[in-house]
Amino acid sequence: MRDILKVFKFEFLTVLRRRSFILSLILVPLIPSLLLGVLNLINQDESLSFQEIFVQEVANPLPIGVVDMGNVIKEYPDWLTQGRLVPEVSEEEAREKTAAGQLQGFYVIEPDYLETGSMRFIKPQISMITELLQQDLLKDLINYNLLGADQERFMRFMNPTTFTYEYLNPETADTRDQSNAATYWVPYAVTMFFYMIILISSGVMLNAVTKDKENKTIEILLSSAKPLDLFIGKILAFGSLSLLQMVIWFGTLVLLMDVGKTSLPFLQNISIPINVIVASVPFFIGGFLLYGSLMAGMGAVAPNLREGNQSTFVLNLPLIFTVMSINQLIETPFSTFTTFMTLFPFTSPVVMLTRLSVGPVPAWQLITSLALLFGTVIIVIRGVANLFSSQYLLSGQKMNIGVFLRTVFIGHRRA
């Protein structure tokens, strides 16, 4: 164990001094921060919103006439029409006013309207976008009058239900506000973020081990340090670097979502729950140690990076499956399937954070999930330590993935 610190220091500082690492550390949070800054600057300008511009520039300010031959409309309340729909006594008069430019056009409600719902719209030019907006107003006016010109009744007709939810068991119930976009947006973002960062950071371990082989430094290192010291030194170094990267990136994401509320209206109701932020550290560390160790083991037995990469797909399958199941995980957070994925050590580093961003997770699941995750980490590190023997590190032969997994989880094949 005498050389762990030396290996850690060299690997940590080598990557930390690398321009590409520093750039990725800074640029990934910087770019969205700059975009948000630009949006803020734009919003400080007191210009009109898109909708305001649309109404002002596209919609014609002239009113539309209504010739009510079906005797449907008794009232034209200003709070509803705002003067945009006006009554006309006859089709001829309305036609003249339209030709004279006093009306945009006019609706004719036919005498058999109540039986057939038929009406006509007479206008010099038809603009479909404008028509849809105008027709909605006419429909509201007709509904208001069909309901007896009663404002209260009309308002209830427009918004007939206001639910409040009560749960038999609030601890396990899905208490999410289904109408809020954040209910789905935040878990998606959290899942994808931790999927990507665990995948990327553990992949670096494969590179770190095969690099010693490709640079032909491995035998020189083995004549000075024990293989296990090399493994532990490397995983601690790259784990620390990945944690640093995760904290900066995720911290920036949380910060931007908070700061961005003023300039991006869709962020108003969106925030990453505090328990996701707290749990992200242990679950990320567990996820990195689990997948990073497996990748390091693959690096130990693979003759080079290319050969090693060919086998990583199988090792990453649980993570890939997590992303493929993302809809089910978010929509049914209390199902048996989701609970299993929350507890299963190869999916829990991502799924637990998905769950926590959906809503509260029972304490027993949190404790069990962490215990299973770190228990598996210990088993995998011990198994991978067997692969970190001189025989494998100096061998040029690729190991079959089945033999690899057996060696990690069951067998001891130290040279």
Next chain:
Amino acid sequence: MSAIIVDKIAKSFGATQAVRDVSFEVRPGEIFGLLGPNGSGKTTSIRVILDIYQPDSGSVTILGGPMTNEKLNQIGYIPEERGLYQDVPLDRCLTYLATLKGLTEEQITERLPKYLAKFDLTDHAKKKAKELSKGMQQKGQLIAALIHDPEIVIIDEPFSALDPVNTQLVKDLLIEQRNAGKTIVMCTHQMNQVEQLCDRLVLIDHGRVLLQGELSEVRDQFRTNEVIIDSLDPLPEELNGVSRIEQLNGGYRLTPQAGLSAHQLLNELLAQGIKLNSFEVAVPTLDEIFIQVVKEGNGKHE
């Protein structure tokens, strides 16, 4: 006290027996040649000596006892498959390798500039290894093997991929280390280098020792009574006292008849009026001995 004693070591990988019953001794302050064809078990033997591999049986004694971490720091090793971190500046790479050999930051700060200057690498210390020529990288590897002032230096194929200038530099360095009392073990195929540098040698093939001893003893062991002459005139087809005449480039190799010494053969030639420019006893080269021993070994093995 011997520098290294290898006692009946055996090592196999699956069904492949890489080394079997190999024994030899390396004395302090000598250059020792570990010879053998490709796949003979040389590298495996070295890895067992360095504790990189655990032997299946047998033992290795280093500087009077079993290998320890401290003793590992008294060995400098340059493997056949060697390199430097390609994306790391040379001085940082050498500093890392030196710390793994137990040197402190202060010791490295004091020694590294001297070694860089000695190998003419001072101006290249901040360059990444991939920006250096192959010869410069080889020199960097030599610094990594020597900077901790080891008692024993083990070099696998020390002259591979070196140009004549750098070959001479390495030879001078090995002699300098020996003169400083260091023990050197070198594995090589280049028998002319072994003849020039080694005090003693061991030849292994198929994981077994075929031959070992001092260089002069080995030569004597394979010496014949053949002579090589350079005559002013062409030789006749038959000569008294000679059983076989072989024409060489610029001379002849003569095999005396049984019981005839080289001295007696010289007298016979002079008596027959042969005019000689030179006359020398034919000493077998190490190349010839190597080929002969390996062929004989293969015959026995088959």
